[in-house]
Amino acid sequence: MRVSDRLTVWCRRIAVMTRKELLQLFRDIPLMAFLIYSFTLSVYVTGNGIQTQLKNAGLLVSDADRSVSSRELISRFHSPYFRFDGELTHPNEGFVRLDRGGSMMVLDIPTRFHEALVSGESTAVQLFVDTTNSPQGLSAAGYAARIVGQFSQELIMTRNGQTGSSSTTVPMILSDHRVWFNQDQNETWFESISHLLRMITIFAVLLPAAALVREKERGTVEQLLVSPLTPAQIMLPKVVAMTLVILGATAVALFGVMLPVFSVPIRGSVALLFLLTALFIVATAGIGVFASTVTKNQAQVGMMTLLVVAPMLLLSGIFTPLETMPVWVRYLMALSPLRYFIEIATGILLKGIGLEMLWSQALSMLALGVSLFGFGMWRFRRQFQ
């Protein structure tokens, strides 16, 4: 047989097997329904729903002064960051409310607050913060410090003016912030992107893993092995079919939800995005393929893959910034394709950059994919010899 003929046969076999996999997938109605839910409604609810910046932190106030100044200070704690949960007659009442949850902090303003401020004395207010959720507590305290600092600075300015200084200006640094790539700090962009990536990861690992183990469990893989197909021709079509399905779902999520509803921009090349998404799916599928070769049934493969996927989802930088990770986690996550793909996805969509800046991430993903796949393929072959 000539080389070109062999190639045709090879391709045809792959095509036939891919079609078989697709048919099998599409016949599983609950699974397909769930796939659609995951890439549409779920992306919408998450993109819309998650707010990582401080929002609605319940504030209780114990105002012993009840003066113009105290009311002015309280009014600075406003939405969207804070939610006024009511006034207390005594600070101790606040602790009971914090115990119960719902409210997050108690602001305690002392008597003679206004008097002290007007007469030029120093005074202080107390803030009690529930830190059972420590980042939120710290964030709330940070905002409160900013508010009180601003209030204090304005006081100094008015006092300065009152004492008849020649110039009303004082030396100070005015902070001017420009947020790039997302001027309005619209959280739906990042949250919907990260959720899409989360869904791609789960499906890319589990679909081929379950499909491969199923054949083993049921014994149908024996039939395939006695057919003219090589192990690669058995394994690849599964990955190809799953990749096509997930790519389709990604397109639905992107063009059906993220663009029209959240107006996520596509500042870079769509073709490059889908090309690298395909690479990501295949690389991630490598984890599933590998897991399928060391397990015997679907329960095992499910637990094995989830053991690995959960840390990927939480520590790859799609949930909390990579900057928060301890050094050993950062080294560990070098093995997670998702860690690179989040930079690629946000880079292409929000920053509008291309391969000239993303080549190292793309190469790392490729290297991971090739090694995971190569290893999986080797194990898969060996199993049946």
Added chain:
Amino acid sequence: MNVRRVAAVAFKEWREVTRDRIFLLLAFCMPAVWMFVFGYGLVLDVENISFVVVDRDHSSLSRDYLYRFYQSRYFSFQGELAGEGEADAWLKSGTARAVIIVPEKFQERLLSGQPADVQTLIDGTFPLRADITKGYTIAINNAYNVDLLADHLARTRGLSRDEALRRTHPLGLEVRYLYNEEVRSTWSTVPALIMFSLMVSSPLLTALGVVREKETGSIYNIYSATVSRMEFLVGKLVPYVMISLINVVVLWLMAVLLFAVPFKGSLLLFLASSILFILTSTGIGLTVSLLVSTQQAALIITVVVSTVPTILFSGLIVPVSSLSQAAQFQAHLFPGMYYTNIVRGTFLKNVGPAVLWPDVLALAVYAAVLGTIGYRLFTKRPSV
């Protein structure tokens, strides 16, 4: 319900589990491994934000100002740029998350008592990080402003430095942290990780139980047996509830001994609500198993249903109060949120049933509803 028949089903299920060594090992290892990895790895303090500077002034005061950023553990200095034009490439490639631009005449203006604008360009792709970066720069600027002002007052008014400093602090804020006095990240994550580990691993234990028998056909043995629907479902659940119970104890011990998180509340309340929580989480797996007809579908649906809401909507990191209404609704649909309240309440707050009863009740109702759904879904006379 006949206890002997339940025991028979449970015993058969238990044998199947113990014979599958890999499954058994994973069932016990998974939660513990996660607790270990996330307990040490899921740190939430943002530090080392990489930044570059453009110093147009090159004065001693601008260097003094920028030094505060170099020194800060929140920032990590990457280099100085010749001009603003280079900022684009640094931010786009992600090698810097912020660019601080000190204007010309920075020193001149400040020394003559005028304000100076310092511009910070921030990479906004990750809004949380952008927000934190902004907060840190404002904090550094504010602290610097107070010093500038004190110097200014001391110079122009002829005050002593102490007196000047006192005048620049007319209003202070004293913050006291409650329940987690030293604001340790582990104290707040580790209790919630008990919830996470159970909520993600337990459904998977039961998810394939029924659908596997459907796929292999062994379910017909059950159809033709005398065992009733309820007996079968309870028997199916018992071994996995036991595994998860052992896991609860292991996770609790890890939290208290390994991570040294204080347990201030009632152990009885914790254990009782943990049992309810395990019933709901294993129940979710069983319900999925009854709904679908292939193991592949059961596996994927269970993984998505158990991990996604648990990560996003259960108060693990993002508090439920800051979610949108649709997301809050979804949060209330999953048991994770209630159990997070109970775990944090019993670990850190020392609150009892008087405060936590709504959460415990919600879990109980949840378990009852799942039981009813399971009972309704399972039929011994399938139409096909």
